[in-house]
Amino acid sequence: MDYAARMQTLRHRLRDSGLPLLLVTHLPNIRYLTGFSGSAAILAVWPDKARFWSDGRYREQARIEVRGARVTIPRGSIDAAAAEAIRSARRVGIESGYLSLQRAEQLLGGLRRARAVGNWIEAQRAVKDPAETAAIRSAVELASGVFGRLMRQLRPGMAETEIAGRLEFALRQAGGEGLAFDSIVAAGPNSALPHAHPGKRRLKPHEPLLLDYGVRLAGYCSDMSRTVCLGKAPPRLREIYAAVLESQLAGIAAVRAGVEVAVVDEACRAVLRRARLAKYFVHSTGHGLGLEIHEPPRIAAAGSPRRPARQKPGGPARRRAAAPAAETPPVCLETGQIVTIEPGVYIPGWGGVRIEDVVRVTPRGAEILTPTPKSLIEL
Template sequence: MTLGNRKKNAVKAATAAKVDALLVTHLPDVRYVSGFTGSNAALVLTGNRAVLFTDGRYTAQAKAEAAGTRVVIEKKPAVTAACEWIERAGIQRCGFDAAHTTVAALEAMRKAVTSKVRRSLFHPVGALVAALREVKDADEISRMRVAAALGCSLFDQMLSIIEPGMTEIAVAAELEHQARLAGAEGMSFDTIVASGERSALPHGHATTAKLPRQGFVTLDFGVILDGYCSDMTRTVHMGNALPGEHEAYDAVLEAQEAAVAVVAPGVTAGDVDEAARSVLRRAKLDRFFTHSTGHGVGLEIHEGPRLAAKQTQPLAEGMVITIEPGIYIPGRFGLRIEDMVLVTATGGEVLTPSPKAWIQL
């Protein structure tokens, strides 16, 4: 899909929301619609115009990246300049994404225009661009395949590196170092390395704790390549399993694979969640599954749809989602298994095919 088509789709969504223009300020949305990757920008879309506002640091970059978009370089804040332009253009109703607009930001938008239009100009219309981003085009999917493959190769490398006595921070540092050497622009999020009793923390960021001689180690990480994120989790075991650990791992693996198996266009996000949760319910472990089953991923690590109980949004071909059930038993252990899955016309394609069977180091 070209940037031109993305602009048209965004304008079409704005028209359906009964506004004359759309003010885009969330930077991933700005990038998706215009191609601009800078850290300061506001984009205005109308029926036949696209205007990007940024500052002098990005004069050359904006003109190179934002093909087909008028670029305005301003010394004042980009959003202020955009709002002033919106008023001068005679726009009567301008939509904005309330989910990414703070009360303070909205107040600044209103102060940028004259009092006679202040109360009538800006209208919350929801996350219109974010909704468009949920379904990936062929180019986006290609980029995400590469990012996912890099994540898999990093996990394979870590299997020969991690050993009892290493600190969680050392494991995270080595993984991130190897990611950078392989060309990653950065990590999708703070790398999670949680071992022993700390594996019972769903978001146990790496600490100075040492990997045990006997116990689980959960690795949850992702890389950014060409702007797109990857996300995967694997849990390995150091030494021989303690009572109940192998059985718990098998239950989580069965739950994860059951959820992957039901992925298809038209299946609801809640259906996928229930496929995983029902397996853990039968194993009497569901009370230890304390988070949703997954989420969309793309230019951001967390995008729509949200895969959780009672979520009625249907999956669509081209979505890239995570499926990541886990259990967390305080004072004992926790484990999680996560894949990125592409929704295809016929089902779900796992983009992170690293081994998921029990790994003992």
Template structure:
């Protein structure tokens, strides 16, 4: 990872703003900029360089991991250390304006830091410049994402192996998560979703103690974190004898998902990708059952910008990575969702998820 280039780009951006510095508090942004993977820290970026603050638990780790920034280890509160460090430059800092990450820096922390700073120092909401930089992945990030996607995809094979009537949803999820750990995953990207029967109509129905029953869909939505980067995939399986209605609904979702994938290319607004999926489902008479957005960015976090949703005007760029995941949900009955991760290329996109999307039925016996 080229942390020097990332920090240089941020410092160059700071030079064009009214801010004298930007305090990074969101841990994924800190990792992106300097490589720190611990759970406590702040990164202060100024035009002259960066300073990373953490506590004594991470003394050794910070000195091993942090690149292109000075490391300061707090003996007490990390935030207090930031304030005291800035106060020690009182003459220089008076009248300065520092940006904070408004979506991640709490009002309470802002007040505590403000009370520690020299009179006249201002704290204001800073630009979301790091999140915007993270939308476009570099070659190292794309490699890590591919590895995470490929590892995560193997978990579906294990799910199908153990998925039978009478087996509990949570038992299927446990088998998938155990397989992920054995394969080297850091952890799961999010709590594994295995939702069967009427629960498959819950878009985020986490695995429960409910036994799987024949005559319904099972939605499996899962992902892993590998070397810090996330995967995200959904496949839907039918259990038992298949009805024509179920097959039609599944095929409509698959067609909608493919239409959205086909729409992905540099320059297109993400709202148009969302519209491509909705058009297919409306034509099939299922439009009102598609109740969420079509996708989102993925990287160091499972949900990143851009949001692929109706009316969103962000335009795709090459090397962005997004999900395409339309679904239909019939409350009290069942639901279907199909999700792939795709990388935007110069000519269109590459589907990263290798798993087949053909209709799959697991028999009762």
């Protein structure tokens, strides 16, 4: 990972802004800039230096991992040490989308010196560099490899929780560092809930089984969804599956550097509209992924309140409250971004279908990273 290049890009932005320093408190951003993978740290970036604070548990790890910043392990709290080090700065750039009001006030002794910098680092992170692309590719391939093996283990009567257990065991066995998010394994009518968690429901023939899961490798996330059927799929499932697949293929076909995210979203939605299923597609079309499972860009209509199919509980609000579409410039895909394309149809009481791949944006179109086939699997 080229931490020096990342820090240099950030410093250009810092210099342009005229701010004397930026306080980085969002841990994935700290990891992106320094390589530190622990759970407690603050990073302060000046135009000509950077300082990093963590606590005693991470003395050894910080020494090994952190690049491009002077490491301090204070005796007291790391917030107090950072607050002291930035005391003389008249203005301090902060990540206002992540930093709580209380912690901002404590770090800066009030908010007078605070200057929200928007999503500088998130914007950098949206375009993946080669090492990041390789890491995501590895995670995606690991997760896809496990999918095929899991399919061979499915039997009627197996509970959702057991399938989730086997899935997660296999991800671990294959070398996964951990899950990218709580796995979704939803059988029958449960698959109509885009956010279902594995429960006691057992696999029955001729019902949809929706799987949505991801693994972490070298800190980077994978994400994939497939919907399969134990035994022959009834006509309605076949029809809905075909529509969702066509929608997903249309979304992928629309992906290209320079294309508005809203155009990709509409490509998926238009197919479902023709099939009279658009009202059952209740979430956004996709999202970037990397060190976090949800990163910019969000693939959705401009100004749409639609959320991802899954959402990390307690995650920070990413969208502005009620900003009309006209006020914000259109968001366009850029070469090197890596995003999911995951339309779904959810019919209450019956079930749902979602198909999700990870794709990389190139000037010529989408490069599909997920190798798992997408024709309807009837087990």
